[in-house]
Amino acid sequence: MLDDFFIRALIAGIGVAIVTGPLGCFVVWRRLSYFGDTLAHSALLGVTLAYSMEFNIAFSVFIISSLIALTLIQLQKRTNLPGDALLGLLAHSSLAVGLVVIGFLSFIRFDIMGLLFGDILAVTVDDLLIIWIGGALILLVLKLIWKPLFASTVNYELAEAEGLNPDRAKAIFTILMAAIIAISIKMVGLLLITGMLIIPAAMARNISSSPQKMVIYSIIGGLLSVILGLFSSLEFNTASGPSIIAASLFLFILSLLNIKQSIKLKN
Amino acid sequence: MSSDQNILVKLNKAGFNLNNKWLVKGVSLQVEKGKIVTLIGPNGSGKSTTAKIALGIYKKIDGSVEKYTNKVGYVPQKISIDWTLPLRVNDFMVLTESLNKETIDEALSLTSVIHLKDKNLGDLSGGEFQRVLLARAISKKPELLVLDEPVQGVDFTGEIALYELIKKISDELNCGILLISHDLHTVMSATDHVVCLNGHVCCSGSPIEVAKNNEYKALFGEQASQILSRYEHRHDHIHTSEGEIKKN
Numbered sequence: 160m161l162d163d164f165f166i167r168a169l170i171a172g173i174g175v176a177i178v179t180g181p182l183g184c185f186v187v188w189r190r191l192s193y194f195g196d197t198l199a200h201s202a203l204l205g206v207t208l209a210y211s212m213e214f215n216i217a218f219s220v221f222i223i224s225s226l227i228a229l230t231l232i233q234l235q236k237r238t239n240l241p242g243d244a245l246l247g248l249l250a251h252s253s254l255a256v257g258l259v260v261i262g263f264l265s266f267i268r269f270d271i272m273g274l275l276f277g278d279i280l281a282v283t284v285d286d287l288l289i290i291w292i293g294g295a296l297i298l299l300v301l302k303l304i305w306k307p308l309f310a311s312t313v314n315y316e317l318a319e320a321e322g323l324n325p326d327r328a329k330a331i332f333t334i335l336m337a338a339i340i341a342i343s344i345k346m347v348g349l350l351l352i353t354g355m356l357i358i359p360a361a362m363a364r365n366i367s368s369s370p371q372k373m374v375i376y377s378i379i380g381g382l383l384s385v386i387l388g389l390f391s392s393l394e395f396n397t398a399s400g401p402s403i404i405a406a407s408l409f410l411f412i413l414s415l416l417n418i419k420q421s422i423k424l425k426n
Numbered sequence: 427m428s429s430d431q432n433i434l435v436k437l438n439k440a441g442f443n444l445n446n447k448w449l450v451k452g453v454s455l456q457v458e459k460g461k462i463v464t465l466i467g468p469n470g471s472g473k474s475t476t477a478k479i480a481l482g483i484y485k486k487i488d489g490s491v492e493k494y495t496n497k498v499g500y501v502p503q504k505i506s507i508d509w510t511l512p513l514r515v516n517d518f519m520v521l522t523e524s525l526n527k528e529t530i531d532e533a534l535s536l537t538s539v540i541h542l543k544d545k546n547l548g549d550l551s552g553g554e555f556q557r558v559l560l561a562r563a564i565s566k567k568p569e570l571l572v573l574d575e576p577v578q579g580v581d582f583t584g585e586i587a588l589y590e591l592i593k594k595i596s597d598e599l600n601c602g603i604l605l606i607s608h609d610l611h612t613v614m615s616a617t618d619h620v621v622c623l624n625g626h627v628c629c630s631g632s633p634i635e636v637a638k639n640n641e642y643k644a645l646f647g648e649q650a651s652q653i654l655s656r657y658e659h660r661h662d663h664i665h666t667s668e669g670e671i672k673k674n
Binding site: 187188190306309310312313314316317318319320321322323364367368369370371372373 | 478481482483496498499500502505507508510511512513514517518521522523546566572
């Protein structure tokens with residue numbers, strides 16, 4: 160069964176969606192969408208390094224993205240530049256360096272479109288293992304840091320005052336962000352990973368009344384997007400990443416209709 | 427003076443400097459079990475900063491803080507919940523500690539907001555939200571309660587009831603309370619120790635002592651002194667100080 164590339168892509172996508180659901184909620188709650196973008200851009204550098212050193216792509220992306228994230232935290236402490244300027248600086252410089260390195264790797268045949276937008280044909284059995292084992296680890300760690308992370312998302316000072324160590328939770332969460340980008344890059348592509356994190360979560364916000372529900376709806380939204388997106392990708396021969404994101408946008412629009420209805424009901 | 431083991435938190439000449447400006451400097455105070463210490467002072471005098479130093483939120487401080495408890499309940503001065511976060515009162519109650527339903531219901535009943543349990547935090551009025559904040563802080567039965575203007579926006583009768591509740595909690599749980607308040611009436615009637623701040627400690631002591639202090643009078647004006655003296659009046663029926671205050 161795993162011989163079929165489409166089945167592999169589906170299993171991979173489902174694994175990714177289960178993890179991006181809860182992480183995406185935190186990205187929305189903590190306003191980290193541009194941060195996610197920065198990590199994703201830096202992933203290109205990770206990919207090129209993986210190719211040039213014949214390394215595992217997911218592992219290499221994880222290392223580079225983590226390094227960029229830690230650099231960002233250090234820069235935030237040491238300069239007075241605003242956060243978005245720092246993010247832009249890191250995002251575009253790491254993207255640029257990644258592209259320059261690709262130029263040097265002319266001896267390798269590079270599917271840059273697949274890298275930017277995802278390629279379901281490229282998902283191997285090894286990738287499935289990485290996605291599901293890595294994903295399970297991410298969810299486990301997220302569960303462990305849930306209380307301090309969530310409390311500090313609501314109010315940092317409250318969490319700090321009542322002894323929850325929010326700084327540690329934030330640092331660990333940053334690493335988790337690097338990890339999810341690393342395992343989902345082949346599916347969605349590095350330009351669209353943030354969309355996979357944000358859009359299902361934003362859709363979920365429109366229809367949920369508690370944080371737990373939002374996480375669950377976000378997972379369901381992600382799953383539906385992956386399934387819908389992959390089938391249409393197969394049907395219309397489009398890249399997998401854009402198809403998945405377009406499907407999630409479709410679900411988001413549906414959720415807006417729900418809001419309008421509930422507002423009408425209130426009045 | 428009570429013995430050292432009753433001390434919950436102690437500030438020794440603590441100060442906090444942000445961007446080369448001292449928000450507060452040289453503050454020494456201690457909160458003991460079962461006692462209410464109140465910080466008063468004008469806007470920007472460093473009350474909230476002092477509370478945050480005591481709580482360990484500000485870490486790069488001058489002087490030192492000794493904290494002898496980890497069971498802390500905190501009501502911040504202001505808290506805003508982003509729309510992106512759907513949060514009901516019930517979810518908020520278990521934010522920093524898991525509590526069972528009875529404990530949650532009991533705390534919400536004490537501050538008279540049990541009927542709001544399933545409401546979204548964003549839909550509450552200022553006073554209701556304040557009651558929820560207080561309920562959350564007391565529900566975990568803390569040893570140290572830090573309340574930064576806990577009754578702001580609460581209606582008049584509610585305010586009196588909540589201050590009575592705070593006093594009751596301090597007695598029942600034997601917890602120490604660090605209170606920031608503008609309401610001198612209530613502060614003075616329920617407080618064991620008052621610290622008057624204005625960037626530094628202007629004066630401190632029992633409410634009566636502080637009321638007689640000239641720096642306090644300069645800061646708050648004549649009327650404020652009279653408020654205090656009236657309390658003295660009510661409590662021990664000594665009339666001498668009122669005359670003295672009027673003279674000043």
